[in-house]
Amino acid sequence: MRALFERRLDLDFQVVAINELADAKTIAHLTKFDSTHGLFPESVSHDGDTLNVGSHKIALLRSQNPEDLNWGDYDIDVLVECTGSYSDRATAQRHIDQGAKRVLFSHPATAEIDATIVYGYNHHQLHGRETIISSASCSTNCVIPVIDTLHKALGIQSGTTWTVHSAMHDQPVIDAYHNTDLRKTRSAFNSIIPVDTGLDKGIDRLIPELKGRFQSLAMRVPTVNVSAIDFAVVVEKNTDVDTVNSILRNASSNGFSEVLGYTQEPVASCDFNHDSRSAIVDGSQTRVSGSNLVALHTWFDNEWGYANRMIDVAQYWASKWH
Structure with a gap:
């Protein structure tokens, strides 16, 4: 919602209802004040179960059961599913059965949905007849432009990705019994914590010709926002640092100009907040071992970048509904 207002797209998309179990006072407060991204750009208040954002009045609903949500009363064109509680078509269909016309997942979904979209890469595949789609994950949106660019230019034989991700809400501030993944029971701000990732499966789904060629690792680090992904890829064509950087710099100005950046400034993660x-390729960290092993470093705001990609997907999808 914040991205809609900051981009002045609230004239194209109106948020009419939010299903959130928290009370209205808390929702209004955490909309107005954000520890990472600062003050909301519009006035925010609440009146009973109505959230007032600028001139918009948004109904606040509270249900864990999709069957209790009468989306038909609100003429919902697209429901943005951000709970992370499920990712299958059958559960998403329950929202459609209650009157929502379409569902957009904010995370990777199972294979039986209509499409998994990484904006800037395959959004042109949308034809408007889809009812349930996903905009993949923040890390998938980061790696796909880079991998696609390198594969087309140099040919990728195999590779690994290592995601260094900021702490997330499924981690406790102090050790707590709350997760079956024992590493996630540990304090988010005391340790670097290895976690599971399905990023290699996302690469397989979006670039089928590279299926089975990537393996992925991930860890969480004690920062509140902005993450990084390191790549190591074996390429078919001999190359060097200047050639790799030139390929990626050109992609940031041409084919992937909307979503891919490039820098050689001496930057740190906080420089990419908001x-x-x-993805932003840090060309100062590019390395080539021998002439075929390429190492890369990319930055991305895992919150703000992904929120904007979801809006881009929704906006393009909407252009195909007529």
């Missing part, structure tokens, strides 16, 4: 791009 950056709306999917």
